[in-house]
Amino acid sequence: MSTILQRSHTTMADLGARHGYYSSGVIEELFPPGLTLLPQCSQIYELDLALAEFKMLGVEGLVPRSAYFHTVDGVETHHYRICTKTPNQVDEAASIDRKNFFASNLFSVGYATHGLYPYRGKFHPQMIKGIFNAIGLKKGETVLDPMCGSGTTLVEASILGIRSIGIDQNPFAAFMASAKLAGLTLDAKPFPQLLSSLDQVFDYFDQAKPDRTEGGLTFAAKAVTKKTVREALETQTGLRRLVGLAYLDAVGYAARRVNKTPRDLFGVVLGRYLEAVRCFGESRAELGLRPAAGKVVHDDIRTAKLKAESVDAVVFSPPYSFALDYIENDRPQIEYLGYEVDVLREATIGVRGGEGSNEATRIQARVERYFEDMDVVMRQSAHVLAPGRCCVVVIGSNTSQTRGIRLEERVIASAASYGLQKFKHIVREIEGIRNTLKDEHILFFVKE
Ligand SMILES: C[S@@+](CC[C@H](N)C(=O)[O-])C[C@H]1O[C@@H](n2cnc3c(N)ncnc32)[C@H](O)[C@@H]1O
Structure with a gap:
């Protein structure tokens, strides 16, 4: 058993008790000392899931798997480290409401590749991680999301080494889910070159023709003159999907903005996507993560x-x-x-x-x-x-x-x-x- 569980409760509680006061609180009653919750874990459902993961994983399992704990005996959880490594996902021009939303949901929404593309009705990824823990889902096992939408279940499973299958009848949702999943394992080397050929990369997607083959499209390879960039897009399906999602994001974003075209916005959106993927790649290396296939x-x-x-x-x-x-x-x-x-x-x-x-x-x-x-x-x-x-x-x-x-x-x-x-x-x-x-x-x- 961990030393945390053997330790007695805080001296503050002892002091209160000595004077006839009850000084313990909900958190102290639920968890042994040495465990700290994430700062934004405050709703009752979050405490419920935190308790379930504590009971199911034990103290030893919390650092790599927990969704709601900040530290275990002073050691930061992987969740905390991945979230705090994630770059700002909101563009300067975004509304103040959107900026506030992301800031106050640092540990629940926008980490890893979850923050790419604003999909309606998306799960809170942190909650999904808590649910996986509460049902004892283990590395190497398989989860199915039969209505996977933007792929939150798949991305979260992959980060934890859990295999996943996602089904959705909306082809765009399926496209988005596979792009976000691919972003977890992409090599960041071609990113600077992609950003230096923005106009051509934009044309590669903008002039694509539907043909119902892979991803349903034939891309305008000729639009890209730089050989390394063209080859990266043509040979790496995952990279192509991620950049394609940024293109579709720019199309949607332009429709909501006055006097901006998708081309105007593509650079900002793609830059944000690639930075999120690059940062997750750093977390992956630092924490020794091996994302599972989805x-x-x-x-x-x-x-x-x-x-x-x-x-x-x-x-x-x-x-x-x-x-x-x-x-x-x-x-x-x-x-x-x-x-x-x-x-x-x-x-x-x-x-x-x-x-x-x-x-x-x-x-x-x-x-x-x-x-x-x-x-x-x-x-x-x-x-x-x-x-x-x-x-x-x-x-x-x-x-x-x-x-x-x-x-x-x-x-x-x-x-x-x-x-x-x-x-x-x-x-x-x-x-x-x-x-x-x-x-x-x-x-x-x-x-x-
Ligand atoms: C609430 S959304 C799921 C969002 C998802 N949990 C996420 O985090 O992005 C419901 C999804 O059900 C999908 N859906 C609706 N009818 C479906 C069907 N007949 N077969 C598969 N998926 C379906 C929709 O396309 C939509 O993406």
């Missing part, structure tokens, strides 16, 4: 062919707003990749359906279709998961859209009908949008 598949989870009992965990967050057309939001990027938004919409859970004469009836129709779809997702999750292992679903309910129906209750019922029994339920309060979405539920199921 696989991203563009597919519809309802019909995807999955091998029975082939993964050690399933972790995901389904869409849960019925007012937003997520797929429409990504139209320029989806069309760039050569896909049709209207066809994809038919497979997008939460967006599909919606027949009706007014907005309220359309939303009701979507909600009903949603429950049918989510039942299939839970069946697929139960099928692919090994017995005794966990499926974790993060979901919220906008009850004004669903007329009081709570999505998590229906998901829990579906899960139970396929042998996934709920054994833990953490509620995460949502700040900022409490009038529409009060909380998010982290549902832990075990396969019987």
Whole structure:
């Protein structure tokens, strides 16, 4: 047992007790001395996950794996070191709200390659790490995210040496997830040259033509005259995806800015991406990390062919707003990749359906279709998961859209009908949008 566990509680507590006062606090009651939490770990769900990881990993396992601890007996955790090494992810021109958001979420959101591309409805990566720890997922095991979006589950798993599979029916999400995953292992050597040929690199992507082959595109190789740059882009799929994501980010960013074109913004965005990747590369070397392989598949989870009992965990967050057309939001990027938004919409859970004469009836129709779809997702999750292992679903309910129906209750019922029994339920309060979405539920199921 670690020396930390054998040590008695603080002398401050002893002093208080001697005088008849209770001086201990929640943190002191939960954890032995010698463990310090990260400064921004303050919500109850975070303490819940911190406690779960402490119980599951033991003190010895916290330094390389923990998501919520700062130090263990004075030694900084890998999470703390990776986050503090991450460069500023926000451009000078960004709004003050966006700057504040990143500053106050240093340990939860923007580290490693997670901060690249502002994807809507993304997981808090720190929470995913906490969840992996709470369900005892080990190095070399495999996690599936059947609705992987921007790839948070995959990136987080890879950093911890856990293998991963991500599925998403949005080809742009799949593209983004594979680019972020690739960024974890890229060699930074070609970066300065890429930045010195910005215009040509921009043209390489801007003049690309969809052809549905790898990534769906044929790139304009002739636009790049510098041989080393052209070769790096042509031969390194991961690098090409990362730079391509920066190009698509610049396209989206320009649409939100007045008097700026994607070309104007490409240099700033690419510079930020490459710096994030370079810094993570330094953390990787310093901490001896060996990111595990991840696989991203563009597919519809309802019909995807999955091998029975082939993964050690399933972790995901389904869409849960019925007012937003997520797929429409990504139209320029989806069309760039050569896909049709209207066809994809038919497979997008939460967006599909919606027949009706007014907005309220359309939303009701979507909600009903949603429950049918989510039942299939839970069946697929139960099928692919090994017995005794966990499926974790993060979901919220906008009850004004669903007329009081709570999505998590229906998901829990579906899960139970396929042998996934709920054994833990953490509620995460949502700040900022409490009038529409009060909380998010982290549902832990075990396969019987
Ligand atoms: C809330 S987002 C997930 C975000 C993700 N956890 C992240 O961190 O980026 C839900 C995802 O479900 C995907 N989705 C919707 N219908 C799907 C389907 N039929 N098959 C697979 N993925 C689907 C959407 O494209 C979207 O990316």
